[in-house]
Amino acid sequence: MNIGRTLLLMLVVIALFSCQKEKPADHTHYQPYQRDTTAAVSAKKETAKEEAQTPKDSPEAVHKSQFPVNLDHKYFIVIASYTVEEYALETLDEVSKEGFTPKLFMQNKDGWYKLAVESFQNIEQADSALNKVREKGSPYTDARIVVK
Numbered sequence: 001m002n003i004g005r006t007l008l009l010m011l012v013v014i015a016l017f018s019c020q021k022e023k024p025a026d027h028t029h030y031q032p033y034q035r036d037t038t039a040a041v042s043a044k045k046e047t048a049k050e051e052a053q054t055p056k057d058s059p060e061a062v063h064k065s066q067f068p069v070n071l072d073h074k075y076f077i078v079i080a081s082y083t084v085e086e087y088a089l090e091t092l093d094e095v096s097k098e099g100f101t102p103k104l105f106m107q108n109k110d111g112w113y114k115l116a117v118e119s120f121q122n123i124e125q126a127d128s129a130l131n132k133v134r135e136k137g138s139p140y141t142d143a144r145i146v147v148k
Contacts, residue, residue: 068101
């Protein structure tokens, strides 16, 4: 009888420990960002100060994006999408240093921060700009047009 109780106790202990859920690693945990309207995150204040101090006829100004992102536009050149806002902001800062005026936005509460580098009201202009953005190489080679 003692052996039977011991086996039963072991089975109960094994069953209890096997029912615990394993916690996912931070980078694999998906938590969609919930907001009723399109979320927009602008570049940091430092980038805005740098742009304000750059004269328009300087060599640095020539490399600036001709079509800054306007969230009221219909077509966006998106270079990346993220579910983690911190990762999206890091990339936004890097792209800002390369002369773009990027913005993050989210559509339809889908949980994805889309990093747009340019925006347009006209599909032909967006398509032409997409080819120019892709020519810049990585990380722009996978750029795509997102319609809002």
